[in-house]
Structure formats: C-alpha cells, structure tokens
Amino acid sequence: MKKKDPAKDNGQQKGNLQLNRRDFLKTGAFVGGGLVIAFVIPTILKRLASQHAAGSSGEVFTPNAFLRIGEDDQIQIILSKVEMGQGVWTTLPMLMAEELDCDWSKIRVEHSPPGKEKDFTEQPILKSTGGSMTTTSQFDLYREAGATARTMLVQAAAKRWGVSPDACHTENGYVIYRDPAGNNAGHPAGSNAGGKDSIGGKGKRFRYGELVAEASKLPVPTVKLREPKEWKIIGKSQRRLDSPEKVNGQAIFGIDIRFPGLLIAVVAHPPVFGGKVRTFDATKAKLVPGVREVVQMSSGIAVLADHYWAAKLGRDALTIDWDLGNTNEHTDTKRQWEEYRKLSATRGLVTQQKGEVTKALGKMSSPIIDREFRLPYLAHSPMEPLNCTVKLEGDKCEIWAGTQSPLLHQAEVAGFLGIKPEKVLLHTPFLGGSFGRRGSFQSDWVMEAVRIAKISGRVIKLVWSREDDIKGGYYRPAYLHQVRVGIGKDGYPVAWQHRIVGQSLFVNTPLESMIVQKGIDYSSVDGVQGSPYLTSVPDHTVELHTTTLDVPVLPWRSVGNSHTAFVMESLIDELAFMAGKDPVDYRIVLLKEHPRHLAALKLAAEKSDWGKPLPVGRFQGVAVHGAMGSFVCQVVELSVTDRKIRIHRVVCAIDCGLAVNPDGVRAQMESGIVFGLTAALYGEITLENGQIKQSNFHDYRMLRMNEMPFIEVQLVPGTEKMGGAGEPGVPPIAPALVNALFAATGKRIRNLPVKMEELV
C-alpha cells in the first residue's frame, strides 16, 4: 500500500472555507512588547455560532489561538482547544515547537482568554473541543504558526546582521548565524552575547526575545513546513506540560474559583425530569448559618450561602412540594425495555441497505439466529462535579466554567440575557474530566448558573454535588438492538437485519442539521452503519427507531460506537464459535478488504499470544473496532473464580496513523479501557417511575486500583491518515470482555452491565 505523507494528508479541510493565509493568520506586536502570531482555527461550530448569535458578521478576523513570544523569551501558547485530560495541553505545543525551535522549558500554556482580545478584534474568541479531532484538525495550523514565528525571527536577525536568512538557523530559542567560512560559534551554551556585531569570522546569535520587537513589524511570510524526516519532537513521547501543577495542588479547576463576595449556590432539583415546584418553604433553610438567600428558578430552588456546606445544609432544610406530573409519562426502565422490544419487532427507518434482506431470510432454511442486546443509560460522572461561576454586571456577563463548548454557551447566554455575545466573557479553567458531559449543547448547567445570578442579583458559583451529577440526566442513551442473521454454509453471515431502538442525541441541538438527515441521527447507528463486516453481506439492512423520552441525553465518550461496537463484536464472535472457527481467524477473513482493522487485529493477537496455551483458568476474548479515524483491537485476558471476575491484562493495538505524542496515545488507550470496563462491569442508570435509582459511587460503581488490569498498548507503525485517541479506546473493551467471559464460562452476555447471575 502506498505510504501517505502525513504532513500533507492530515490538515484541516481548508477547501470548504476558501481561506488564504491572510484570513487565518495575523502577526503583530502585543501590549508590553513581543511578537504575536494570532490564528484562526476554523470550526464548524464557529460558523454555526456566527449564524446563531446576533451582531456577528462572520467576516471579521476572529483569532482563537495565539503564540506570543516575549522579550524575556517566554513562549506563551494560548490554545483554541481545552484540556480535559486528553493531553492537548502538551500535543498542540509540540506541533508548534517542532517548527519554532524554542526552548521547551520556556513554554507556558493557557486556554483562550475570555471572549475579548484587545489586540486584534472586537469579536469573541471561539473554540470547541471534542470528537477526538483536536490533533488531526490542528496539525497544520499549529505548525504553521510556529514556522511563521520562526521565519519572522530569522528575517529580523538576518536584517540586523545584514546577511541572508538562508545563512541563519534556529536552535533552542536562538537565531544563529554561520559565517561563510562555516564556523558556527552559536552554541546556546556559548558565552558571547550574539547581539553584538562581532566581526572576524565568528558566528553570532540572538535570543528570540531580542528580536521580537523588530519581527513583529515584518509582513506575514510564506512558510514551508518541515518534512517528517526532519522532525525532532513529533513522534517522540513528551512529558506532559500540565503535570507539575496537577501534582502540587496548584491547578485551578472551575470548582476552585474563588473571590471575595462570591456566594455558593446549591440547587434542589425535581426528582423527575420535567417536574416542577408546586410550593416550598425556605424558613428553616434561611436559619442555617451562612445561608444568604433562597431563590426559585425554572430548574428548582437555589440556596445561596457563604460556603458550600452551608448551602448544602440549607438545601437539606428546604421543604418542597413537587408537581411530578403524570407518573405514566415518565421513563421507567422496566417499561422502557418492554416498549423498545415491541418497537424492535417492527420495521424502522432504513439507514443502510443492500440487496433484499427480508426475501433472503425468507428463502433460507437454516440457520437463522435472532439476538437482542441491551445497553443502559450511562452517566459521564467526571471526578469534578459540574460547577459554574457567574458575575453579571450591567450588559456584561463574566463566566468561569470548565467546558468543552464555550462558544455555544456564549451564544446561549447572550441570547437569554439580551446582550451581545462579545459581552459574554468566558474563562475556561482546567476541566476535571468531561467525556462529553461538559460539552452539553443545551449549556444546561451554565444556564442554570446564569439564571440564579440574574434572579438573585448576586455573584454566584453553582456547585453540583455527586448526587446532582448522577441524577442530573444528559446520559448516554439506553439502546436496544435486535439482530437477525442468516448464516451461510461456510459459517459466514449472508443476510443481516439490524434494528436499533434509542433516543436521538442531536435532534434539537445546534448540530442537528449536520448529523440528522431524513430523520436519521447518524450517531444512533454509527458503527453498525459503515461496519466493515456488512460490506461482505450481500443482503442486509440497518434500521432505526428513534424514541422520544423525558430523559435528557448527550454524547458519551465514543458516542455511537459505545453501543454499536458491543453488538457487532460480540455477535461476530458468536458467529465465529458457531462456525467452529477461531475468533481472530474468523475476523481476518471478514476483514480482508480492511487493512487497517487487520493490522490492529494481528498486532494485538500477536502481542497477547493469542492461540497459545494460557495459564490454567485464564481465557481471552478479542474485539476490533474503527472509530474517529483510528482502528483499535483489544484482547482481554481474565479468569472467573468464586463468582468473581479478575481481569489480568488487556493488550491494545491502535492504528492512529501518525502518533504525535506516542505516550499520550498510550495514556488515552489506558484511559478509554478503564472507562469502558467500568461501564461494562458496573455502569447502569435506571429509572423507576421517573426517578433515578443511583446517586453516588456506592451504587454507580467505578473500577478501582485493585481491579485494574495490566494494560499493554502497541502502536501500529506507519504513516496512514491520522485518527484520534481520546475516544477510540472505549468501544472494543466491552465486547472483548464479554467475549473473554464466554470463553471462560460458555455464557454469552448480551445485556450490559455484566451480571454475575447470568454467568455462573
């Protein structure tokens, strides 16, 4: 297969936006001295927000990322994307540093400043993070920014020395001149100040900081990016830049924001979605020392106090009479599965079709199998509970919130308050985990905080408890799959009717027009639709029943793949065993036209010693799935003894194309595996007559240190098109787990989470 040049193949889709370099990159000086490269990361959401928000022309240059080099040589990199653990705080600077040749130790990283950048524009800074797309989508632009700065610094130095820029090179924060005799005395460790015009055949050098003032006056140069063979940073594991402050308690998360006069708000939410306050009595709440106010808003009753504990005690002391509405109209898990099963017996909207599956199945004598799979609601449950600080002053709104989508919140808040979006200044501290929760399209918790601030007239920090979080909705939807497979003589599927029942993630969101076409929400079928296995099944359909329930739903790490991979990979595994074939060999045949799936599968099989004798009592299961542009195979090795599952190790092979930061990719695979295992073993949000049963980590259980398998991650070598890493580690782990459990116990698990009584 012809190797592709990742430097050419991984860039932003510039074609759509007809950009020239002037449109997305500007240079200049900043207040206080220094060189600024300001650049725009065009995003789909940015354009949507331009259409959505009042007063936004869409034509004005609106930079959302910056590189600033100070006279003190400090390299300030201001990101257009947010750090939620996935590592962009390090990866994006790596891209820039590859071209910039700066002193890595002088890099300081920040999230984009709040909404208003005085240097260049009156428009708000815009950004959104998600989809495992950051590294791929920013690959060219961050490198260009670095190369632009480097080129301008060299030009400034060359001008001062009166030499050609070609005679200069850069290293570790210096521009160095080689004299024609070839002498290069420009060791960064060397003694002589390069700024002086030394003559007589010796080399000269300037610190970047000495050149920034002049460089900032130069026109934007054309730059040529370095070839992969020249790379010194990209492709080599780096230490995370945010680690130091995350190990010494200094890292600031949204929940840590504090300033004088700030009141903490805790909200009593209705026990069912859509419930309302009928009456309430706050007399006792107001007697709690530290409680300042109690206000009613659309989402419940808010208690405002000097500190969290007082607010929490105040909430406990409220007496509220809730209007719960009609019980039968609320979601009840038991009823839900019954209704979903009924729906799955009927034809849905066809999302993908080949041949005539009904006819094909009708003609077959045997065997045909019918299988039902059920996956429950799942909460994201990041370690940092949701929170949002709001300061309203006249026509200005200042917000502090760890969020994936500041852009959407800005537009929503501006619309609600009737102010211009650029008057909504949004600070983004570190996110204490997100997994999609902090990307809420409805800006739910941010709007709740804004409402409290507006109604109370106070500066407030809304803090959710763990119970608020687990019961708060915006879950990965519950899905039911009903699959009917006709098996050919050789044991491979020849007819496949796949029905999916579940709620739509994107209907009634700003992304609806893009993801929901002709009533079909792509995320409900993504991973069944487009499955490599179906390409060799001559008669098949994928059908969808979209349900509407009162439970709010939201993308959860790996989105549609979180349910589809489980079904596809456990069903394929079952078919392999029915055919009397080894599960890896069976997949190799089906995936022969899919080299990237194959490469991941074969690497994981090799590294896990698949097919070789295992220690007594140990069993393996495999799953391979492509998502977000990457191809991941996982082999789970476990034992089941005394009604306990012990997962010994997981071998994970990922083909993500170029791995900019290999250790970062490994860390994301480890992370996705733990996240997915937790869900497969324990994850379940259930409702009884509209009320969420779970509340904290005792009944919404998490995988812990003593259950942690040894995880070995292998990167498929090569330079194929780059894919993501934040999410693709999640989909294969649940099916690999249940496939291993089948090998161990002979029982097929088709409903998650795994229940011991179904196994032994």
Next chain:
Amino acid sequence: MITITVNKKSYAVDVSPSTPLLWVIRDIIGLTGTKFGCGMALCGACTIHLDGEPVRSCVTPVSHAAGKQITTIEGLSEGADGPESIGKRLQQAWLVENTPQCGYCQSGQIMSAAALLHKISQPTDADIDTAMSGNICRCGTYQRIRKAIHRAAGNKEGGLP
C-alpha cells in the same frame, strides 16, 4: 471559634464544629488543592493527613481536627510530611510516569500514596491495592500511579509485568 493547624500554620475558623474539614480547608481557608468528589468518603479526592494518617476530609468534622496537624497537598509540596520528602519524591515520580490526565483526583492519590510510603517504604502491589483502592480515577491512571509509587519507593522495575 475553632483553631486548627494546616501545613504548620494556625487558623481560627468561625464554623459549626460538625462542618466537614474539606469545606473549611477549601472555602474558609482557601486551599483548593484538596478536592470534592463525592461527599461520602467513596472517592478519596478529599484525602488529607491528620497527624500523618490519611483521612477523607469530606466526612471528618472540623472539631475532630482540633489540636492535630493537618497536612494538605500544598503542605506536602513544601515538604511538610517530613525530612525524607516522600511527598516530593512521589510528585517527581508522578511527572516521570506522565501520570495525571485531567488531574482532579491526583491530589488525593498522592496524599494516599504518601501515607502508604510513610508506613511501608517498599510496598508490594498488594500493599498498593489496599492503600490506593479508596481513590477513584475516572481517567484511569491507576497503572501509572502504581508505577510512580514503585519508582518513588526506589523500585524502578517494580509493578506488574
């Protein structure tokens, strides 16, 4: 008024004696390195040392801490946990192993790990399981935490194969 000692400094706080220490540390004194994750001693994000012992500050009433030495992650960073600087060694090991991801649970993880190494200087994997299983990491950094603990203990090769 209750007087408590945090990282060797004295504070007089005007709160009810049953107020959890976590909120006194975070909201009253303003040391935000100690985190809130569950409020029920299930997640370990609030772990501090009380006279060197690891406790979950979200369920420890402030009155219980009177007359005792409270050490938080900020104190650990200054070497408040003693001359062997176990806390600092752990922090350095954390950096080498690229342990944190979102970072929110890491203060509690390090506090629990420091308490472990003070008790057992060369912990086995089983010791680590026992000491660390009260600390949840939603980002799944457990493997690197384990490696970092072994590294800080001077066992660079330590840990599962």
